[in-house]
Amino acid sequence: MATDSAVSNYLTSNRKRFESISQYVWEHPETRYEEFESAAFLADELEKEGFSVERGVGGIETAFVASFGTGKPVIGFLGEFDALSGLSQKANLTKQEPIEPGGIGHGCGHNLLGTGSLAAAYAVKAYLSDNNISGTVKFYGCPGEEGGSGKTFMVREGVFDGLDIALTWHPSYSNSIMSLSSLANYQVYFRFKGVASHAANSPHLGRSALDAVELMNVGVNYLREHVVQEARMHYAITNSGGFSPNVVQSEAEVLYLIRAPKVAQVDEIYKRVCKIAQGAALMTETEMTIVFDKACSNYEPNRTLETILNEKLLEAGAVQPTEEEKEFAAGIWQTLSEGEKNNFLAGMKTFGYSGDGSEFGGKYLSDIISDYVPSNEVMAGSTDVSDVSWIVPTAQLTTATSAIGTPLHTWQMVTQGIGSFAHSGMLLSSEAMANTAIHLYHHPEDLQAIKAEHEARRAKEAYTCPIPEGVQPSAVK
Numbered sequence: 318m319a320t321d322s323a324v325s326n327y328l329t330s331n332r333k334r335f336e337s338i339s340q341y342v343w344e345h346p347e348t349r350y351e352e353f354e355s356a357a358f359l360a361d362e363l364e365k366e367g368f369s370v371e372r373g374v375g376g377i378e379t380a381f382v383a384s385f386g387t388g389k390p391v392i393g394f395l396g397e398f399d400a401l402s403g404l405s406q407k408a409n410l411t412k413q414e415p416i417e418p419g420g421i422g423h424g425c426g427h428n429l430l431g432t433g434s435l436a437a438a439y440a441v442k443a444y445l446s447d448n449n450i451s452g453t454v455k456f457y458g459c460p461g462e463e464g465g466s467g468k469t470f471m472v473r474e475g476v477f478d479g480l481d482i483a484l485t486w487h488p489s490y491s492n493s494i495m496s497l498s499s500l501a502n503y504q505v506y507f508r509f510k511g512v513a514s515h516a517a518n519s520p521h522l523g524r525s526a527l528d529a530v531e532l533m534n535v536g537v538n539y540l541r542e543h544v545v546q547e548a549r550m551h552y553a554i555t556n557s558g559g560f561s562p563n564v565v566q567s568e569a570e571v572l573y574l575i576r577a578p579k580v581a582q583v584d585e586i587y588k589r590v591c592k593i594a595q596g597a598a599l600m601t602e603t604e605m606t607i608v609f610d611k612a613c614s615n616y617e618p619n620r621t622l623e624t625i626l627n628e629k630l631l632e633a634g635a636v637q638p639t640e641e642e643k644e645f646a647a648g649i650w651q652t653l654s655e656g657e658k659n660n661f662l663a664g665m666k667t668f669g670y671s672g673d674g675s676e677f678g679g680k681y682l683s684d685i686i687s688d689y690v691p692s693n694e695v696m697a698g699s700t701d702v703s704d705v706s707w708i709v710p711t712a713q714l715t716t717a718t719s720a721i722g723t724p725l726h727t728w729q730m731v732t733q734g735i736g737s738f739a740h741s742g743m744l745l746s747s748e749a750m751a752n753t754a755i756h757l758y759h760h761p762e763d764l765q766a767i768k769a770e771h772e773a774r775r776a777k778e779a780y781t782c783p784i785p786e787g788v789q790p791s792a793v794k
């Protein structure tokens with residue numbers, strides 16, 4: 318491999334392999350920190366390809382790092398492979414039909430995300446060895462993105478130390494640089510313990526933990542008016558005490574996800590939420606304990622790196638869908654609600670699309686690369702890529718793998734996850750990322766400029782990992 322088109326040729330001639338890797342991960346959907354099959358499969362593939370693999374990094378069983386090459390610079394691709402519960406769905410359909418009712422499914426396209434980053438690492442390895450170039454390429458197997466902040470734990474454990482550049486991508490229905498920041502968050506359990514009693518016979522002797530959860534939620538609902546505009550407070554009742562209304566529930570638990578543009582803002586809201594929980598315990602004469610689950614920071618873009626990634630994306634060019642792919646996408650569009658259809662532009666903008674949507678009139682698949690317009694807005698969502706971005710200059714792109722308007726975390730996302738258009742979109746990200754890395758092995762001056770931008774940002778604001786010492790990653794209960 319000698320030129321930039323070599324990456325494209327390499328990816329095209331190895332397409333079948335990458336499709337089958339993506340399909341394997343899609344067919345073995347696993348939720349946070351239980352990605353045993355997917356992590357082992359990807360790690361074994363990388364090893365067979367000639368990477369040296371370290372499994373169980375950072376004390377996390379399903380986290381791994383695969384490396385090839387020697388010396389500097391060290392360029393890493395971040396890969397995810399976790400799925401979501403309740404989203405089981407058969408492939409290539411325009412109707413909802415689970416493989417296993419209530420089962421797990423790849424609703425965020427992480428089968429593509431992991432495989433696309435792996436393909437970029439393979440292409441860079443081929444380039445480095447064919448051209449005898451010194452430098453290191455790494456693939457980071459990052460578990461538990463969905464609700465687990467795997468990368469944030471990996472950052473805390475020093476897994477990314479020594480890395481010069483991190484590149485990653487996310488499936489969507491737009492081809493653009495993901496230039497927006499994201500919301501920082503804390504995820505925390507509030508556990509209440511009361512006294513069980515017969516609800517009719519001796520209610521005066523009972524102290525209800527479930528009442529405490531309800532009062533806490535009411536308190537937080539009043540707090541909503543008095544926090545920064547972009548803040549979000551979600552909750553799930555993870556233990557309601559049981560199914561018997563004639564028992565005063567002695568144990569109950571609620572899981573809070575608190576988000577805001579900056580960690581300091583999240584922390585401030587979190588402290589107020591803790592006071593509300595204490596208040597609920599006081600009102601109900603129950604005991605309250607706080608169990609910190611996980612956290613992540615806001616994303617810090619690197620405009621110099623984004624500019625190079627955008628050039629490589631433009632050089633690669635958007636995927637031009639086949640008639641068959643267009644027809645399937647039109648069928649998917651028909652399954653979206655009016656609200657989802659009307660939201661397509663807002664959805665695209667969170668992924669860095671900068672236009673007014675007029676290029677897509679009558680189209681159900683994006684066949685253009687959106688103009689790169691760095692945005693200082695914050696996407697209403699979170700990602701643990703953000704913690705990597707604070708310690709290593711990072712850039713992310715998105716490529717279209719699904720029909721316009723397809724919301725993440727839906728059966729429509731799952732069903733489109735192993736189709737031909739999805740795999741073409743995946744390999745477009747691989748190409749742009751691999752060519753960005755190759756560019757940087759040849760242009761140390763650009764690497765310096767990227768680092769200078771990163772350091773200038775760090776000089777203004779230091780980084781501390783938002784997950785306290787001692788807190789360990791945990792699977793969905």
Ligand SMILES: Nc1ccc(C(=O)N[C@@H](CCC(=O)O)C(=O)O)cc1
Pocket residue numbers: 462463464465466487502504613697698699700701725
């Ligand atoms: N490029 C994206 C990266 C992540 C997500 C996303 O949905 N993230 C979850 C992560 C939740 C978490 O950090 O716990 C969320 O915001 O709810 C969406 C687009």
